[in-house]
Amino acid sequence: MKILILGGTREAREIADIASGERGVEIVSSLAGRVREPVLPVGAVRMGGFGGVQGLREWISGNAIDLVVDATHPFAGGMTANAAQAAAQLGLPVLHVRRPGWHEQPGDRWIRVPNLTVAAETVAGLGDRVFLTVGRQGVAAFAASGQFFLIRAIDSPEGAVPPRHEVLLARGPFAVEEEIALLTAHAIEVLVTKDSGGALTEAKLQAARTLGLPVVMIDRPPLPGGAEQVETVAQAWDWVLARR
Ligand code: NAP
Numbered sequence: 207m208k209i210l211i212l213g214g215t216r217e218a219r220e221i222a223d224i225a226s227g228e229r230g231v232e233i234v235s236s237l238a239g240r241v242r243e244p245v246l247p248v249g250a251v252r253m254g255g256f257g258g259v260q261g262l263r264e265w266i267s268g269n270a271i272d273l274v275v276d277a278t279h280p281f282a283g284g285m286t287a288n289a290a291q292a293a294a295q296l297g298l299p300v301l302h303v304r305r306p307g308w309h310e311q312p313g314d315r316w317i318r319v320p321n322l323t324v325a326a327e328t329v330a331g332l333g334d335r336v337f338l339t340v341g342r343q344g345v346a347a348f349a350a351s352g353q354f355f356l357i358r359a360i361d362s363p364e365g366a367v368p369p370r371h372e373v374l375l376a377r378g379p380f381a382v383e384e385e386i387a388l389l390t391a392h393a394i395e396v397l398v399t400k401d402s403g404g405a406l407t408e409a410k411l412q413a414a415r416t417l418g419l420p421v422v423m424i425d426r427p428p429l430p431g432g433a434e435q436v437e438t439v440a441q442a443w444d445w446v447l448a449r450r
Contacts, residue, residue, distance in 0.1 A: 209231065210271045212286075214278055214282065217305060218235060218247060223247070238254070275300075279402065280304050289302075290302075299434075301436060302434065306437050307401045317423065318401075330353070335354045335396075336396050339399045340399065353370065356388075360377045379406045382416075389413055396420050
């Protein structure tokens with residue numbers, strides 16, 4: 207059985223780890239190739255876009271793939287939609303692995319927004335000093351804002367940036383005490399983040415709660431209609447084994 211794992215997440219690497227120890231299972235992990243120094247999964251890896259739904263369909267057929275496990279980031283909506291379409295056209299099973307989103311807790315001051323554009327409009331009224339953690343591809347949505355932005359991303363922002371900003375290149379995990387120190391040192395008044403979920407980058411939310419700061423939380427794009435979805439690596443692996 208040959209599985210295409212659409213990756214770029216910790217979950218995708220964990221699925222590759224498990225699969226590599228299983229006899230009779232062959233895997234290929236796929237990465238978009240955007241991050242300069244990606245953390246690579248074990249086993250075979252291919253890099254770069256497939257060329258839309260048609261390119262993906264051709265790649266899947268040409269490589270005799272039996273199953274597609276879409277373990278991309280919850281905000282990689284384009285890749286997810288393409289995977290769902292290509293698999294449906296080929297009649298192949300596809301599973302979407304989506305870690306749970308974050309949930310508001312007592313003491314939190316969250317404002318949920320549907321996308322980056324509304325996040326930029328919303329944050330305008332919430333303070334002059336913003337901690338922006340929306341990934342380097344999301345920064346351009348804030349380019350017309352006059353506030354100060356502390357931008358944290360793995361690689362430098364892509365495209366236009368707000369006139370007043372500082373870039374902090376870093377990759378999680380982050381600790382709560384470090385996050386509190388960072389927000390305090392930069393006199394941050396409001397945090398903007400995507401609802402990525404997971405423990406790796408959750409500490410900023412605890413820091414905002416401790417400091418009483420508002421959080422503009424960008425909701426995930428919806429999964430394609432009728433998609434089969436699980437939340438954990440263990441559930442994903444059960445799904446794979448059930449199809450042997
Ligand atoms: P996206 O907007 O959904 O995808 C745009 C295009 O990038 C896709 O149509 C595809 O190009 C290519 N692509 C995306 N993921 C790919 C993969 N795993 N393998 C091969 N091609 C891929 O994706 P994105 O939000 O830019 O994310 C890119 C990658 O970064 C994904 O692997 C994702 O898991 C990871 N990531 C994203 C975020 C985030 O916040 N968006 C955060 C952490 C990690 P073609 O149409 O040419 O096939």
